[in-house]
Amino acid sequence: MGRAFANRNYRLFFAGQGVSLVGTWMTRLATSWLIYRLAGGDAPWLLGVVGFAGLAPTFFLGPVAGVFVDRWDRHRVLVVTQILSLLQSAALAGVAFHGGSGSIMIGLVVALSLAQGAINAFDMPARQSLMIEMVGRREDLPSAIALNSSLVNGARLVGPALAGMVIALVGEAWCFAIDAISYVGVVAALLAMRLTPKPRPPATGSVFGRLTEGARYAFGFPPIRALLLLLAQVSFATMPQSVLMPVFVARVLGGGPYTLGLLSASQGCGALAGALYLASRPSVLGLGRVVVGATLVLSLGLLGFSQSSSVWLSAVLIAAVGAGMMAHMAATNTLIQTMVDEDKRGRVMGFYGMAFQGVAPFGSLLGGWLAGRYGSRPVVLGAGLVVMAGGLTFATQLPRLRRHARPLYKKLGILPSDRPDEVAAVMASPPALRETA
Known part of the structure; x- marks a missing residue:
């Protein structure tokens, strides 16, 4: 079950990701609760809008992002997406700490959710593509993918419970702040990895042509x-x-x-x-x-x-x-x-x-x-x-x-x-x- 842990790079990724995912689930619950508190009776409709804004960019940008992931260094792409996610969570914390008009805050939360969705559109193919480089051997991939899924769901149990306590004690803004800090762990883990650089084929053809080739x-x-x-x-x-x-x-x-x-x-x-x-x-x-x-x-x-x-x-x-x-x-x-x-x-x-x-x-x-x-x-x-x-x-x-x-x-x-x-x-x-x- 744990054979992927034989790889130092995967151990680093697993540890950093474990910290970060708890913060991610805290942000998900805190975002829903913040919208619910600000919107009152309109909460169900607005919760759907926030959820759509966070996921829809993957539908429109995911395949195009995959073209660039094949051209760029996947490790660097993942470092950049994690830093951008850190900044997005920090911006959410700033909005929540600042307060202000409910409608303005809701608009900012939706915009920031849309931004996180765009980041995730690049993060997912980079993360999944880098997995084979982290474990080194193709036969260790099943263990790495399944362990990563286990980590996501373990954080799913811890994060919301922790977020509930933090919201009750000090409010939603601190959940976003904790999430921003948690990204430091995964960025540090990524930077500590020792990956053998793999030569990338020269980028030939247009983005549309490469996308069409991938689809075919x-x-x-x-x-x-x-x-x-x-x-x-x-x-x-x-x-x-x-x-x-x-x-x-x-x-x-x-x-x-x-x-x-x-x-x-x-x-x-x-x-x-x-x-x-x-x-x-x-x-x-x-x-x-x-x-x-x-x-x-x-x-x-x-x-x-x-x-x-x-x-x-x-x-x-x-x-x-x-x-x-x-x-x-x-x-x-x-x-x-x-x-x-x-x-x-x-x-x-x-x-x-x-x-x-x-x-x-x-x-x-x-x-x-x-x-x-x-x-x-x-x-x-x-x-x-x-x-x-x-x-x-x-x-x-x-x-x-x-x-x-x-x-x-x-x-x-x-x-x-x-x-x-x-x-x-x-x-x-x-x-x-x-x-x-």
């Missing part, structure tokens, strides 16, 4: 295309459940903040369990079945949650939703990163960010509109059916996708080759790689 590569190879399309479908359909959670708590379960906290913690625990399961797997082999299984667990959790009227049953079902979503996301990430060509990694991970985060705000907008017309239960029920349909469709395609991926896996040494000379090449590879094969 990503969507022209059936396994990557199928994984990206399923991820986009799952992200789009699952987002309304998160947005409508307060409605379920108040109107369906008859609860309040305690119930909302219980369900949020349950979903986080489920997601953490799903990530740890992925980290414990020794190889990428069989991850296609994991994608199918995780998607079906997610869909059944959504279907059950939409019909539940019991708080504790809902907590169990929402934990299944978290586990299924996280296992699906991490398995998809691992498969794509294992198969992608190095010179196109940034562009493909830009499309990954677009599928994972970019489509989510559009799903939340549609889900909110449908819930206003038909109610929250039918919307989440429909989301479960959409996710199940996607998972079953992917399952029928799995044998064909394996046939496309098998030659690549043989070339990488993940599967033994049919040719004696290639078998000899695999046996001459490092022991860890032979074990994976």
